[in-house]
Amino acid sequence: MKIAILSRNENLYSTRRLKEAALARGHQIDVIDTLHCYMDITSNNPSVRYEGRQLPAYDAIIPRIGASITFYGTAVVRQFEMMGTFSINESVAISRSRDKLRSLQLLSRKGIGLPKTGFAKHPDNISDLIENVGGAPVVIKLLEGTQGIGVVLADTEKAAESIIEAFMGLKANILVQEFIKEAGGADIRCLVIGDKVVAAMKRQAAAGEFRSNLHRGGTAEIVRLSKEERATAINAAKVMGLRLCGVDILRSSRGPVVMEVNSSPGLEGIETATGKDVADLVIQHLEKNARPNATRTKGKG
Ligand code: ADP
Ligand code: MG
Numbered sequence: 001m002k003i004a005i006l007s008r009n010e011n012l013y014s015t016r017r018l019k020e021a022a023l024a025r026g027h028q029i030d031v032i033d034t035l036h037c038y039m040d041i042t043s044n045n046p047s048v049r050y051e052g053r054q055l056p057a058y059d060a061i062i063p064r065i066g067a068s069i070t071f072y073g074t075a076v077v078r079q080f081e082m083m084g085t086f087s088i089n090e091s092v093a094i095s096r097s098r099d100k101l102r103s104l105q106l107l108s109r110k111g112i113g114l115p116k117t118g119f120a121k122h123p124d125n126i127s128d129l130i131e132n133v134g135g136a137p138v139v140i141k142l143l144e145g146t147q148g149i150g151v152v153l154a155d156t157e158k159a160a161e162s163i164i165e166a167f168m169g170l171k172a173n174i175l176v177q178e179f180i181k182e183a184g185g186a187d188i189r190c191l192v193i194g195d196k197v198v199a200a201m202k203r204q205a206a207a208g209e210f211r212s213n214l215h216r217g218g219t220a221e222i223v224r225l226s227k228e229e230r231a232t233a234i235n236a237a238k239v240m241g242l243r244l245c246g247v248d249i250l251r252s253s254r255g256p257v258v259m260e261v262n263s264s265p266g267l268e269g270i271e272t273a274t275g276k277d278v279a280d281l282v283i284q285h286l287e288k289n290a291r292p293n294a295t296r297t298k299g300k301g
Contacts, residue, residue: 001027001059003286006034006076008066013268014279018062021279025287030058035069039079046082060086060290062244062282063094064264067146070098078299086290088282089263092297093241097263100143100175103240110239113232113257115139115250116178121168130160133178139210140164143173148213153179179210180257183250187212187259188223190233190247191270191278193285197233197247200225201273220273232256241297243289244282246270 003022007015010031022029038049048055061080065073077091096102101119108114116133120126130138136157142150154160160176167174185205190197206217214220225233233247236258246265249256267278 001286001290002030002056003027003060003062003283004030004032004055004058005062005064006032006037006073007064008033008035008069012064014264014266015064017267017271017279018282021277021283025280025283027283030055034063034065034073034076037076037079039076041079041082046079048076048079048083057083058085059292060088060286062088062286063091065094066264067098067144070095081295081297081299084293084295086286086292086294088244088286088290089242090295090297091299094263097240097242097245097261098144100141100260101173103261104175106239107236107258107261110235112236112239113252113255115180115252115257115259118176119174120176126161126164127157129164129176130157133176136160137179137181139177139179140167141175141177142167143175147215148211151211153210180250180252182253185210185212186251188225188229188249188251188256189220189265189270190225190229190249191265192233192237192242192245192247193278193281194243194289195234195238197225197230198281199270199274199276199278200229200233201270203269214269220269222274226256229256232258236261243285 019029040047063077074091074095077087118129118133120129137155138160140152140163154163189201191199200223201220202223203212203218203220205212212218236247237245240261242263246262248259271278
């Protein structure tokens, strides 16, 4: 097959591993810098151009779109979809996953376990908002944060009110969420490919920290999933329309609850913690599933 990875930097661990895995399985692979792609969308023969030439027809693309380039990155993926190229994750699904509120709304519609979550624009109903998710302590999140930045734990009602007021004053979009204390600063990252969880790790927050992000000093180890956790992760991926994703779950007293679904999951942490060759499994998935004009959404929401 002829495969392209859309990535800003070919030295990043995940990009490097995917390239190695594709080569090892006898495929041709190009790493293309997403922001240097440009598009011809006026003609009825859509194409993507790169470094002064039209890109060849690929059998599949693997988009690795960072959160800071979602708008342009998804436009590039959409352009490939218009050309009939198979993308392991569709542009619409990537856009959905980048908005925590939109993701939670989609997941709740399908009855997937979630932390109780509220969202509001105006400061006149803050106390009801806090009460509705079970009262303090609550977690307050910026809608488009990543790597734990923009996620705050408010211990008391007073603290929660002033943090929410401050965020609202800055016109930031926020979620107010039930704090799952019993998770003990740990979450479970389930790496889903197609309809399978191929690897799972438990991330534990550093001492004195409730956020388990590896970027915030968390540590990771392999974990055995319960049947319910496995089914929850697979369902969440399906609802989001993602074939490759990381589903983050908290172990709550009422069962697994999904915190977020990441459409460009990093491979380094999970391959190191589990010893699984996830990159090879991604390429195997493309071998079995990549075919032209298979995009379900065709760029439509
Ligand atoms: P980000 O996108 O920045 O990673 P998350 O929503 O994943 O934001 O939150 C970061 C971390 O904070 C999570 O990995 C988890 O450890 C912790 N956390 C987030 N929400 C909750 C919650 N409702 N209850 C308990 N811990 C939470
Ligand atoms: Mg997270």
